[in-house]
Amino acid sequence: MSENLVKVTIDNITVEVPMGTTILQAARKVGGEVAPPAMCYYSKLEGSGGKCRTCLVEVSKGSEKDPRPMPKLVASCRTTVMDGMEVKNITSEKVLDARKGVVEFLLINHPLDCPICDQAGECHLQDLSYEHGAEGTRYEFQRRTFKKHDLGEYIQLHMTRCILCYRCVYTADQLTKTREHGVLDRGDHAEIATFIEKNLKNDFIGNVIDVCPVGALTDKTFRFKNRVWFTKPVNAHRDCDTCCGEVQLWMRGDEVFRVTARKDEWGEVKDSSKGGTGWICNTCRFDKKQASDWVVEGPAEVNRHSVISQGHYEKLVVPQETFEAVMDGRSPKLLMDIHSVSEVNKPEKSLSLLDRPAHSTDFE
């Protein structure tokens, strides 16, 4: 064993990690169910974490030298491992109970507008409440509402959905030179906003959409266009001067509905092949909505538990058309072209190319 490596046991699985690693990172090394969920911690953003308390774990043995358990549950994203530490996550009744409470707190002011929310299907809070939350709510009061803030032409802010994880604030701080938004006020009134009504238009500001664990910050160019589970995620790239240009396209047919950065299994932006985190620039994200702008590499991997995988895009094998070969080159007779009768998905109308949500005027 090297000097810098320490042994830590998480849910009876022992891993060796370098000194100074957080419990959460060590648990992610084990992977699967053992890794505590995290709403505010983002490994690619310095200083994030410690706010949402969903990653609480029980430390049943402090270290080899001091085997006393920690008196309270600790936030695993902020607590570093010690040699011989024993951590209980899903094996601890206390942790599961506490997490249920945390989810209830997070959902107190969160509106139940998942049918309208564009994040539905890839929302971390949705997953978290599905896995750890209680079925009903005990909250009987008016939910918190806010004055609407306009964050410019690209980013839609729904403050009621925000869980104040501060990820977008760190993103703006660390990716861009000028941060124009932040958290105003305190406590119950705290909200993400620009101090004076201002557009967020820095080159990399679009990444706040990717880091947002809920639907508080969403893409205006994709707003209401389609549900994520009807779009097909494919990996694609293009030559970009400002960013790595490696993205995930969310396509339907040949239409590019949305462009996001590639995400790893923890829902965080993946590292690019050129090294460094694969943040993408606004041009790639908002302006390149033609399939011809991109070089498509292939279908992106989708977790099979995700609703996005219901279309089975990932391992889709298109069978070879045999009709023409058998019928001496005659193509099959079409009994009904669906576009001749259907009003939906008209081929001559590309909603994906609109840079705002569709309105009733677009369907006249």
Next chain:
Amino acid sequence: MQALTQRAKAVDRKPMTWWEKLYLPSILKGMAITFGHSFKKRPTINYPEETRPFSPVFRGLHVLNRDEEGRERCTACGLCAVACPAEAITMEAAERIEGEENLYREEKYAAKYEINMLRCIFCGLCEEACPKDAIYLSETFAPSNYTRKGFIYGKDELLIPHPIQDPEGYAKAKGLNN
């Protein structure tokens, strides 16, 4: 070979007698049976003038519901389409703009909503999936049609009549009359 049942009867191949060769008695016997039926209770009804009562769980033609103010309930969340095993439902969503608040209940709505009745198997999973109580399977049959085109139902066909502007049609569609 042993017969499987006791009901097997050997075919009678004896030549017909003079009485049987006449045929007339048999014909009269058959006609008497037919005539006798006109005095019995009729098992059929005169559809569509008369209809049989449906079972309460009958799953018929879909309706898109409105709320009590007449606003469309559907928000185009896509859960019916993803639940549909026959992939019969398609939709396109739009954002509600100013002045349309009395038309649509939520910020987002289905600008286009279509059910392909040729594909629909009337399983009712769309009704179960709907979080907004927007889609219902009514107690009506899907009417027949001469062309395939007539079976693509859009919002014109599916939306329930307006409860304030057309209270009669609304009550009829809701089945409140009977």
